[in-house]
Amino acid sequence: MTIFTRAIVRPPAPNFSEGLTTAELGVPDYGRVQKQHQDYCAALEQCGLTLTTLSADPEFPDSTFVEDTAILTERCAVLTRPGAPSRAGEVARIKDSLDDLYPWLLSIMAPGTLDGGDVCDLGGHFFIGISERTNEAGARQLTEWLAEFSYTATFVDIRNEDRILHLKSGLSYLGGKRVAVIDALADHAEFQGYELVRVPAGEEYAANCVVINDYVLVAAGYPAFAGKLKELGYQTIALEMSEFRKMDGGLSCLSLRF
Numbered sequence: 001m002t003i004f005t006r007a008i009v010r011p012p013a014p015n016f017s018e019g020l021t022t023a024e025l026g027v028p029d030y031g032r033v034q035k036q037h038q039d040y041c042a043a044l045e046q047c048g049l050t051l052t053t054l055s056a057d058p059e060f061p062d063s064t065f066v067e068d069t070a071i072l073t074e075r076c077a078v079l080t081r082p083g084a085p086s087r088a089g090e091v092a093r094i095k096d097s098l099d100d101l102y103p104w105l106l107s108i109m110a111p112g113t114l115d116g117g118d119v120c121d122l123g124g125h126f127f128i129g130i131s132e133r134t135n136e137a138g139a140r141q142l143t144e145w146l147a148e149f150s151y152t153a154t155f156v157d158i159r160n161e162d163r164i165l166h167l168k169s170g171l172s173y174l175g176g177k178r179v180a181v182i183d184a185l186a187d188h189a190e191f192q193g194y195e196l197v198r199v200p201a202g203e204e205y206a207a208n209c210v211v212i213n214d215y216v217l218v219a220a221g222y223p224a225f226a227g228k229l230k231e232l233g234y235q236t237i238a239l240e241m242s243e244f245r246k247m248d249g250g251l252s253c254l255s256l257r258f
């Protein structure tokens with residue numbers, strides 16, 4: 001499993017609630033958003049990560065979801081081209097933070113679109129979700145860039161799964177051959193050969209968990225899934241995510257880890 005040492009985060013701006021959402025769970029409370037983000041950052045530090053904290057950016061209300069703007073690997077980094085027009089400008093804002101870190105900073109170009117939330121790294125093999133945000137051209141470009149660095153990728157078409165925004169809204173890599181997955185995705189042929197840990201019905205939101213070094217970050221309030229992880233021997237850190245969920249965000253979206 002990759003050892004992570006650093007993460008980039010961007011605190012939510014006061015107009016966070018003006019971002020995109022399909023969730024219909026109400027308007028986020030900014031005080032609670034800030035508290036949940038602070039707790040998230042503290043958890044990343046508990047996992048051993050040193051944080052680069054960018055400034056909140058009210059020009060882009062969704063910009064706290066930094067994961068969507070870049071794909072970071074041990075050998076290269078790829079700037080994305082987000083599928084939502086309102087988020088396109090976020091990429092230029094993250095580029096400065098990555099320029100110094102990655103001699104190989106690549107880009108997804110038009111007509112390709114790709115959101116980081118659709119890209120799951122399983123230790124050198126990548127699942128790329130084809131979604132409302134990530135198109136086949138974007139997925140093909142990423143596959144070609146990754147191949148230059150000896151990584152492989154397969155596509156997972158989630159365009160019929162209207163309950164999830166991104167691939168990683170319904171799936172997470174847990175190390176080895178193990179993948180946490182919601183029932184709606186479990187039958188995809190691409191997952192053959194993997195040990196699937198099913199996320200219990202009713203707890204689908206918890207499928208977006210994040211393995212970082214010795215810990216797994218999980219959303220608080222999903223006890224059956226958290227219990228499964230503990231039975232499998234994982235050390236979990238539960239984080240309240242209610243306000244990010246209102247904007248279709250999950251744990252992985254809030255940082256770029258490397």
Ligand code: CIR
Nearest residue numbers: 020065117166247248249253
């Ligand atoms: C959006 O719709 O783009 C944001 N409100 C949520 C993005 C969540 N990102 C992710 O799952 N990687």
